[in-house]
Amino acid sequence: MEKEPIIALDFPTWEDTEHFLQLFSNESLYVKVGMELYLQNGPAVIEKLKKMNHRIFLDLKLHDIPNTVQQAMKGLANLGVDMINVHAAGGEKMMAAAREGLEQGASGNRPLLLAVTQLTSTSEKQMHKEQLIPVSLEESVLHYAKLTKAAGCDGVVCSVHEAAAIREACGAEFLRVTPGIRLKEDEANDQQRIADPAGARALGSSMIVVGRSITKANKPVEAYQKVKQQWGEITHVK
Template sequence: MEKEPIIALDFPTWEETERFLQPFSAESLYVKVGMELYLQNGPFIIEKLKKMNHRIFLDLKLHDIPNTVQQAMKGLAGLGVDMINVHAAGGQKMVSAAREGLEQGTTGKRPLLLGVTQLTSTSEEQMHNEQLIAVSLKESVLHYAKLTKAAGGDGVVCSVYEAAAISEVCGTDFLKVTPGIRLKEDDANDQKRVADPMLAKKLGSSMIVVGRSITKAGSLLEAYQKVKQQWGEIEHVK
């Protein structure tokens, strides 16, 4: 289990990101760079964060034909990020191609490769009506997890509520990276399947991704330490 929570840097500019990071100058963080920040600023953002000694989850959720994803991953591997993801819905060949691209483009340690299962903003009803997937949400997530593992992925992005079941079918070493993490007193906002850090750990998350509970807090450091303390609270899960 990763001891540090991953902070979602959901900002549009480097200036806003830098302002947010200022109180953490003494900390080496694990941060998530998503589409909003990366697509508006490019590799510059990654260079800046690496110089500040932060670990990086590049959350681009690639989904395209296998060859395109392979070539994209080959280029992205050169950025030196720690973790990256694709949509598992792209299929086993696409996920395998993503892994191959990372191996081709990495000079040091290969970034961990995750498959996105179902977004934590997606409800079962929405999945049925809009994706026309007839099985339960849990079955869909487990299917994508098994597909990702078979394709050579290191883990998946899922909600905390599927983490234990994924461990049963894919093993405890298979990563369960869970967004939708909120402190109990915070609003769920646009997320449907949310949990607090203690529940996430109890249910088997390997890593948690926290956004607004930290980035929109009145005291950034205090909120970060509160999340970190709750995430490390339960040492033995029965």
């Protein structure tokens, strides 16, 4: 279990991001850079975060034909991020191509490669209606997780509610990175399948991603420490 929560830097500009990070007095954090920040500000954001000694999960959810994803990952590997992802709906060949691209482009150890199963904003009813997937949400997520492992990826992005079943099906070393984490007193917002940090720990998450509970808090540093304390109370969970 990763002891540090990953903070989702869901800001539109580098200035907003830098202002937030300055609150942490040069502490080394694990942060997530998603499409909002990366696509509006470019690779320079990654370089600046690395200079500040932060670990980085680049959350772009690539989903395209295998060759396109492979070439994109080959270029992204040069950024030196710690973890990156694709969407499992792209299929096993695409995910395997993503890993190959990372291995081709990385100057040292390649970034950890995850695949998104079902978004934590997606309900089972919505999946049935809009994706025409007739099985349960958990069955869909487990199918994607097994496909991800077969493709040679390191783990999946899933909700906490599927983490234990994925660990049983794919092994304890297969990562279960779970967004949709909220402190109990916070609103769910647009997330459907959520949990608090202690709940995520109990349900078998390997890593948690926390956004608005920290970034929108009145006292972000205190909120981060509260999340970190709840997440890390038991350190032997795998």
